[in-house]
Structures are given as C-alpha cells and as structure tokens.
Amino acid sequence: MVLVLALGDLHIPxxxxxxxxxxxxxxxxGKIQHIICTGNLCIKEVHDYLKTICPDLHITRGEYxxxxxxxxxxxxxxxxxxxxxxHGHQVIPWGDLDxxxxxxxxxxxxxxxxxxxxxxxxxxxEAGVVxxxxxxxxxxxxxxxxxxxxxVLMDIDGLRxxxxxxxxxxxxxKVDKIDFKKTTASANSAH
Amino acid sequence: xxLLCTVGSVYIKSKEAPAKDILKDLVEMCRGIQHxxxxxxxxxxxxxVSRDKLPDLGSEYEGDAETVSDAVxxxxxxxxxxxxxxxxxxxxxxxxxxxxxxxxxxxxxxLVGKNLHVLSQIEGVDLDMYRETVLTRVLEQVVNxxxxxxxxxxxxxxxxxxxxxxxxxxxxxxxxxxPQLQPSVDIKTVLSRLMDxxxxxxxxxxxxxxxxFQVEAFAKLSNAIGKVIEAQxxxxxxxxxxxYSSLLTFTLQVHPDRLDFVDQILGACVTKLSGKxxxxxxxxxxxxxxxxxxxxxxxNDIDIALKLSNxxxxxxxxxxxxxxxxxxxxxxxxxxxxxxxxxxxxxxxLFELIKGLIKDLEGNLQSELDEEDFxxxxxxxxxxxxxxxxxxxxxxxKIICTVKKHILAGGPKRLPFTVPxxxxxALKLIRRLQNRDENVAEEDTAATPKKIFxxxxxxxxxxxxxxxxxxxxxxxxxxxxxADDSDLEPVAYEFFTQAYLLYEEEISDSKAQVxxxxxxxxxxxxxxxxxxxxxxxxxxKATGYSxxxxxxxxxxxxxxxxxxxxxxxxxxxxxDGERVLLCxxxxxxxxxxxxxxxxxxxxxxxxxxxxxxxxxxxxxxxxKGVTQITVAxxxxxxxxxxxxxxxxxxxxxxxxxxxxxxxxxxxQFQKDKGGAxxxxxxxxxx
Numbered sequence: 001m002v003l004v005l006a007l008g009d010l011h012i013p014x015x016x017x018x019x020x021x022x023x024x025x026x027x028x029x030g031k032i033q034h035i036i037c038t039g040n041l042c043i044k045e046v047h048d049y050l051k052t053i054c055p056d057l058h059i060t061r062g063e064y065x066x067x068x069x070x071x072x073x074x075x076x077x078x079x080x081x082x083x084x085x086x087h088g089h090q091v092i093p094w095g096d097l098d099x100x101x102x103x104x105x106x107x108x109x110x111x112x113x114x115x116x117x118x119x120x121x122x123x124x125x126e127a128g129v130v131x132x133x134x135x136x137x138x139x140x141x142x143x144x145x146x147x148x149x150x151x152v153l154m155d156i157d158g159l160r161x162x163x164x165x166x167x168x169x170x171x172x173x174k175v176d177k178i179d180f181k182k183t184t185a186s187a188n189s190a191h
Numbered sequence: 192x193x194l195l196c197t198v199g200s201v202y203i204k205s206k207e208a209p210a211k212d213i214l215k216d217l218v219e220m221c222r223g224i225q226h227x228x229x230x231x232x233x234x235x236x237x238x239x240v241s242r243d244k245l246p247d248l249g250s251e252y253e254g255d256a257e258t259v260s261d262a263v264x265x266x267x268x269x270x271x272x273x274x275x276x277x278x279x280x281x282x283x284x285x286x287x288x289x290x291x292x293x294x295x296x297x298x299x300x301x302l303v304g305k306n307l308h309v310l311s312q313i314e315g316v317d318l319d320m321y322r323e324t325v326l327t328r329v330l331e332q333v334v335n336x337x338x339x340x341x342x343x344x345x346x347x348x349x350x351x352x353x354x355x356x357x358x359x360x361x362x363x364x365x366x367x368x369x370p371q372l373q374p375s376v377d378i379k380t381v382l383s384r385l386m387d388x389x390x391x392x393x394x395x396x397x398x399x400x401x402x403x404f405q406v407e408a409f410a411k412l413s414n415a416i417g418k419v420i421e422a423q424x425x426x427x428x429x430x431x432x433x434x435y436s437s438l439l440t441f442t443l444q445v446h447p448d449r450l451d452f453v454d455q456i457l458g459a460c461v462t463k464l465s466g467k468x469x470x471x472x473x474x475x476x477x478x479x480x481x482x483x484x485x486x487x488x489x490x491n492d493i494d495i496a497l498k499l500s501n502x503x504x505x506x507x508x509x510x511x512x513x514x515x516x517x518x519x520x521x522x523x524x525x526x527x528x529x530x531x532x533x534x535x536x537x538x539x540x541l542f543e544l545i546k547g548l549i550k551d552l553e554g555n556l557q558s559e560l561d562e563e564d565f566x567x568x569x570x571x572x573x574x575x576x577x578x579x580x581x582x583x584x585x586x587x588x589k590i591i592c593t594v595k596k597h598i599l600a601g602g603p604k605r606l607p608f609t610v611p612x613x614x615x616x617a618l619k620l621i622r623r624l625q626n627r628d629e630n631v632a633e634e635d636t637a638a639t640p641k642k643i644f645x646x647x648x649x650x651x652x653x654x655x656x657x658x659x660x661x662x663x664x665x666x667x668x669x670x671x672x673x674a675d676d677s678d679l680e681p682v683a684y685e686f687f688t689q690a691y692l693l694y695e696e697e698i699s700d701s702k703a704q705v706x707x708x709x710x711x712x713x714x715x716x717x718x719x720x721x722x723x724x725x726x727x728x729x730x731x732k733a734t735g736y737s738x739x740x741x742x743x744x745x746x747x748x749x750x751x752x753x754x755x756x757x758x759x760x761x762x763x764x765x766x767d768g769e770r771v772l773l774c775x776x777x778x779x780x781x782x783x784x785x786x787x788x789x790x791x792x793x794x795x796x797x798x799x800x801x802x803x804x805x806x807x808x809x810x811x812x813x814x815k816g817v818t819q820i821t822v823a824x825x826x827x828x829x830x831x832x833x834x835x836x837x838x839x840x841x842x843x844x845x846x847x848x849x850x851x852x853x854x855x856x857x858x859q860f861q862k863d864k865g866g867a868x869x870x871x872x873x874x875x876x877x
Contacts, residue, residue, distance in 0.1 A: 105853040
C-alpha cells in the first residue's frame with residue numbers, strides 16, 4: 001500500500017493566505033510516501049512545508065510559480081502504475097478531456113494528474129485515468145466558480161488504485177472514493 | 192551578651208517568668224552593643240533563638256497577659272534596632288572605602304530582612320494587625336532611615352515576604368511610602384515587582400478579582416507610578432517603559448474588559464516619551480515591543496488593538512527597524528487567529544500601524560534587509576491582504592481602495608508582492624456582484640463591476656514602474672476573463688489590448704513567450720463576449736505571435752493550439768472548420784520545416800513527435816465532426832508518420848514510438864465502440 005498525495009493550485013499568497021486548518025491537521029508527516037503537485041504553490045515557503053510532509057516531492061510548473069525551474073511535465077513510476085504530472089495551462093482548451101487524453105497518450109502514463117481549473121475531476125478513458133485534485137486552498141479561479149478546497153490521496157496497491165478525494169464543504173471535510181483497476185484488456189466502468 | 196540571650200531563651204522555656212518580659216529585657220539589653228557589625232550578629236542570634244518562643248497564637252507561651260502583640264512588638268523593636276545599626280555602617284570610615292562598605296552591607300542585608308520574615312510567619316498577625324501595626328511601623332523605619340540601600344532592599348522584602356492579599360488591602364499605604372523614599376532608590380524595579388506579584392495573584396484564581404475592584408487597585412497603582420515618574424525627572428526611558436509594561440500586564444490580567452485603562456496606560460507612556468525622540472537603545476525597544484505585543488496576545492483580536500487610540504502613537508517612538516518588527520508581530524497575530532478585518536477604517540488604521548512594511552519610511556537608508564527576509568516580509572503582507580473581507584460590496588470596495596492607496600506608495604520593490612493579492616481579492620468581489628440579484632440599480636451604487644475594473648486597470652498599470660510584464664500580463668488576462676463573465680465587451684477588449692502590448696513590447700525571453708502565448712490562447716478560447724470583429728482581430732494577432740516564436744517546435748505547438756480558437760463547442764458562431772484546417776496545415780508545414788532543419792544540421796531526422804501531436808489534433812476535430820478534416824487527411828498523416836519512423840534516417844525514439852502506439856490504440860478503441868463513433872472511425876486504417 002503506497003500513499004500518494006496529489007494537490008496543487010494553492011496560490012499562496014496571491015489568492016489564499018494558507019491551507020485550511022482542517023487539511024493541515026490531516027497532512028501529518030511520515031504517513032505519505034510521495035507527493036505529486038500540479039503547480040502554482042506559489043512561493044518557496046509552501047515548497048518547504050510540503051517537503052516536511054514528505055521528502056519525495058514532485059512538482060511541475062504553474063504559470064504563477066515563483067520558481068521557474070520546475071519542469072513543464074514529469075513522469076514517475078509507483079508500483080505498477082506510471083504517473084504523469086502537468087499543471088495544465090499548456091493544454092488547450094483548458095480542462096478539455098480529449099486534449100488531456102492526448103497529453104496522456106504523449107506521456108504514455110496510466111494516471112495523469114493535472115490542475116489549473118481548480119475543479120476536482122477524475123475521468124477514466126481508454127488510455128487511463130485523468131485526475132485533477134482541484135485547489136487545496138479553494139483559490140479563486142477564472143474557470144471555475146465556487147471552488148471548494150480539495151486534494152486527492154491515492155492508495156496504490158498492485159494493479160489497483162483507490163482515489164480518495166477530500167473536499168472542504170461548508171467547513172466540513174467530506175471524503176469520496178473512486179476505484180480504478182489497471183488491466184491490459186478493455187476498460188472497467190468509471191465511477 | 193550571647194550567653195545572656197541563650198540563658199534568656201532557656202528561661203523562657205522554663206516558663207518561670209512571662210515570655211514577654213524576658214523578651215523585652217533581652218531586646219533592650221542588646222542596645223548595649225552599639226558596634227554595628229557585632230550588634231547585627233547579636234540581634235540576629237537573638238532573633239534566631241527566640242523564634243520558637245514567641246507568644247504567638249496557639250503557642251505554648253501564650254497567656255492572658257502575653258499576646259501576639261507582644262511578640263510583634265519584640266520583633267519590630269529588634270528589627271528597628273538592627274536597621275539602625277545596619278544603616279550606621281554606611282557612614283563609618285573614610286569616604287574612599289565607601290564601595291567596600293556598601294558591599295559588606297549588602298552581604299549583611301539578609302540579617303535585617305529576617306525579622307520581616309519572622310513577622311510574616313507569626314500566625315497571629317492577621318490583616319488588621321498587619322495594617323495597623325506591622326506595616327506602619329516597618330514603613331516608618333524604612334522611610335526615616337533615609338538610606339538608599341536599606342530602603343530598596345526592605346521595600347522589596349516587604350513585598351516578597353507578606354501575602355498578596357495584604358498588599359492589596361494596604362495598597363495605598365504601601366504606595367504612599369514610595370515618593371518618600373530617597374531619590375536614588377530604584378523604585379521602578381520594586382514597583383514592577385509588586386505589580387508582577389499582583390498580576391500573578393490575579394491570575395491564580397478568578398475569585399480574587401473582586402478584591403481588586405474593591406480596592407481600586409488600578410487607580411492607586413496608576414497614580415503611584417505617575418507620581419514616581421514625576422518625581423524622578425531623569426528616569427531613563429527603559430525605566431518608564433518597564434513600569435508601564437508591568438502595569439499593563441496587571442491591567443490585562445485584572446481588568447481585561449477595560450480598554451480605557453489600557454489606552455490610558457499607553458497614553459501615559461506616550462506623554463512621557465514625547466520630547467525624547469526615537470528610542471535609541473535596544474533594551475528600551477525590546478521593552479516597547481513587549482508592551483505593544485501584550486494586548487495582541489491577550490485579546491487575540493486585532494480589532495481591539497485598533498481601538499486603542501494611543502497604540503499608534505507609541506509606535507511612533509520606535510525606530511524604523513523596530514517598527515517593522517512590530518508590524519510583523521501584528522500580522523502574525525492576525526494570521527494566527529484568522530481574524531478577518533472587515534471595514535475600511537480598521538484597514539486604514541491597520542495599514543498605518545504596519546506602514547514600516549508597506550513603504551519606505553523617512554530616514555530609511557538603503558535597507559540592508561536580506562532578500563529572503565524581504566520576500567518573507569512582503570509575502571506576509573500579501574497574506575494579510577487576503578484577510579480583508581466584508582460581505583457588503585460597498586464596504587468591500589472601500590477596503591480595496593484603502594489598500595490600493597497604501598500599496599501604491601510602496602515602491603517598485605514591493606508592488607510585485609502586494610498588487611496580485613489585491614487584484615484577486617477584487618476579482619472575488621466582482622464575482623460576488625455577478626452572483627447577486629440583477630435588479631440592483633447600478634447608478635446609485637459605487638460597487639459595480641465596471642467601476643471596479645477601472646480601479647483594477649489603474650492598479651495593474653502601476654506594475655509597469657517595476658517592471659514585471661509577465662505578472663502584469665497574467666493579471667490583465669484574469670481581468671479580461673472576469674470582464675467576459677460580466678458581459679463587458681469593451682472592458683474585456685481593453686484588457687486584452689494591454690496584455691498583447693505587454694507581450695509585444697516587454698516579453699522577450701523565449702521560454703516566457705511560450706507560456707505567455709499559451710495563456711493568451713487559452714484565455715481567448717474561452718471568451719464569449721466578443722463580437723466577430725474584435726474576436727477576429729485578437730485571434731489574428733494570437734496566431735501571428737504563435738508563428739513568430741523562436742523555436743520551430745514551439746511555433747508548431749502554439750499554432751495548432753490556435754486551431755481551438757476557431758472551434759468552440761458551446762458557441763455555434765465559432766465553428767469555422769476551414770480556419771481550423773488552415774491552422775493544422777500551417778502547423779504541419781512548420782513541423783516539416785523543423786524536420787528538414789534537423790536533417791540539415793544534425794544529419795538525422797528530428798523527432799516525429801510533432802507530427803503525432805498534430806495527428807491527435809486531427810483526430811480531435813475529426814471526432815467533433817469538422818467536415819474539412821477528412822478521413823483521407825487523417826490517413827495520409829498516419830502514413831507519413833509511419834514512413835518517417837521506418838525511414839533510413841530515423842533516429843530511434845521510444846517516446847515517440849509509445850505515443851504513436853497509444854494513438855493507434857485510441858483509434859482502434861474508438862472503432863470498437865461501435866455506434867456513430869465506431870462508424871466514423873471505421874474508415875481509418877491502422
């Protein structure tokens with residue numbers, strides 16, 4: 001069982017002062033094996049904070065990030081799964097599933113994690129899964145109205161990944177989960 | 192004499208004579224020894240030896256004729272005589288040995304103080320006796336001896352040794368003694384200690400608080416301090432501040448609801464500090480910071496501190512560095528307590544307080560502030576801007592304008608940090624306005640999206656003085672999208688114009704251009720407010736920029752991204768298949784050119800990745816039903832790629848291979864779907 005935290009679009013301090021307190025108390029160091037961050041932190045302090053939760057931190061560049069040297073895309077392998085990360089402002093139209101699917105094919109990954117829209121989504125299509133963890137701080141977005149703070153925790157176990165999404169709605173943390181199985185044959189139905 | 196004392200104590204024990212008589216005799220007889228040092232030790236012995244033989248309440252030596260008063264009388268006399276001897280030491284011997292004498296005296300002080308300790312231990316000494324007899328007599332001696340060392344030590348001793356309840360009840364008497372002391376006595380330390388003790392006493396239990404109110408402790412202490420400061424004209428600043436600090440701690444503990452008391456203290460501080468200029472030494476500064484931090488920590492609500500009218504006045508006396516330190520303390524307090532600041536007056540007051548962070552203060556020479564520290568400082572201001580909020584749009588707009596006024600005075604170094612958070616806070620307001628009832632009349636409110644956009648325009652313009660064109664461009668595009676949501680076509684167009692101008696004139700770094708172009712295309716693609724002409728102009732420019740990027744692959748990608756500008760799913764007026772195809776073909780031409788260049792310069796074919804990307808775009812539009820994207824065109828592209836990959840000049844490229852393979856898989860998958868989709872894809876042979 002490998003826990004992977006996926007989050008992004010915090011936009012600290014331009015659009016949000018800090019992570020919600022309820023999220024902060026859940027993100028305890030030592031419990032998570034990898035962190036995937038879609039970008040737009042935006043400052044070094046946030047990077048350092050994420051590092052304290054888990055030293056294995058993978059970040060891609062968002063258009064507001066202070067650090068310009070983060071890569072545009074990144075791929076990594078965790079267990080049986082190949083994961084790809086990209087902030088998403090580079091994929092036009094923004095949030096369009098088919099265009100994101102193209103990126104997924106290009107990176108040749110099972111799970112593609114992107115952000116930019118601040119809207120949590122998890123799609124399954126024939127090439128794999130596209131996950132958007134939303135904005136961890138609920139930051140303003142020109143694309144999505146009424147953003148709730150959210151992040152994703154993936155539990156990778158063999159050929160199966162369970163995607164837990166944590167959303168802060170009206171002050172309460174709500175959890176939902178989606179199952180994906182990797183097979184070499186045809187796809188399972190998505191949630 | 193020692194023998195006499197010993198015998199006397201045994202005599203008392205034997206109870207053959209009343210204790211009080213013996214004690215009286217002994218204490219009188221000790222007068223025979225007038226030599227200070229010997230006298231002190233003798234009396235100290237007497238005190239020691241008689242201690243358990245005092246006719247205290249419940250002791251075996253108590254009788255009808257012998258009471259606690261006698262015990263008290265005995266100890267008081269002993270004390271008085273000891274003090275006299277002790278003081279006399281000061282004046283014996285030549286002047287040049289004064290220091291040596293003082294040192295000796297200080298070593299002996301406990302002997303004198305012991306008496307007070309004994310007094311405090313006597314059970315029978317209750318509040319009344321303390322008030323009537325003990326305190327009066329002790330203070331009398333302390334004042335009359337007119338000796339600096341004795342007075343300082345003994346006052347402190349009294350405070351430490353007797354219980355706090357007693358002090359409260361005799362506060363006036365006790366405080367009354369202070370002005371009568373020698374001017375050189377360090378009254379402030381003693382007073383501070385007294386107040387600290389009382390503060391702790393108040394903290395120990397809520398039940399004791401009414402006592403404080405009853406004796407009007409605050410008023411008495413406040414007056415006493417005032418008198419002391421007045422009397423000691425040349426008291427150093429740190430003394431004054433320490434005194435007021437202790438009084439403040441006391442007040443926060445005992446009268447937390449009396450903001451007027453707190454303000455009074457700060458006011459008195461200001462009065463005393465006035466005319467002294469800014470504080471020079473670091474100890475004073477630290478003490479002032481502690482003084483100002485105390486209300487923040489106590490109330491955990493910046494609103495309260497903002498209500499204290501003298502608070503900013505005290506801050507004026509800090510040097511610039513300390514002002515900034517204090518500002519950081521204030522911001523940290525707000526962030527920790529997550530307090531939202533909800534009206535423009537409070538914002539104004541707050542920004543005045545933290546002005547050290549907001550702008551360069553006069554006299555501030557080139558700040559040697561480490562760059563990282565400066566960033567941290569400014570980022571904390573940025574976070575603070577997120578904490579300003581009011582649900583009422585009119586008030587919110589006032590807040591925004593107040594902040595704007597302050598940050599625009601901040602200078603080029605600060606603007607890149609402070610402008611973005613303000614812009615986004617304003618955009619949130621605009622969205623709230625969009626969500627509310629459309630029927631609200633626009634004329635009589637100041638808070639309309641249009642007016643806010645005007646303000647935003649001015650603010651972003653200020654960034655040109657820095658300059659940070661990339662940030663400014665992003666902000667213009669954000670505003671354009673917001674204007675689009677508000678259906679304000681001219682406003683949106685204006686923002687786009689500004690963004691384009693920045694792109695053309697200011698953004699020259701290749702990498703920055705690529706990102707900028709994607710942001711422009713992405714934003715433009717989502718706009719629905721533009722009429723045909725405006726849209727055409729902006730689109731034409733965007734494709735132009737795309738084709739002129741430096742590196743061919745970048746050009747190619749930007750150009751095929753532009754294809755989406757001509758086909759927007761939810762807008763029927765934007766479905767121009769012809770232009771889509773033109774874009775894709777142009778992208779193909781660029782890809783070809785890139786190939787040839789690679790052949791020429793490196794002797795081997797460049798990556799086919801671009802072609803595969805374009806193929807994917809073809810498939811995208813093919814599936815959308817763009818008639819100009821024919822099966823034939825898709826097919827020929829597939830063949831082109833296959834040939835390239837199998838050609839002699841081909842460099843092995845596993846990434847491209849995998850990409851192509853997954854694309855073909857996708858086509859197959861679509862075919863297998865059956866139905867309308869399957870039919871479409873049927874014709875494509877893989």
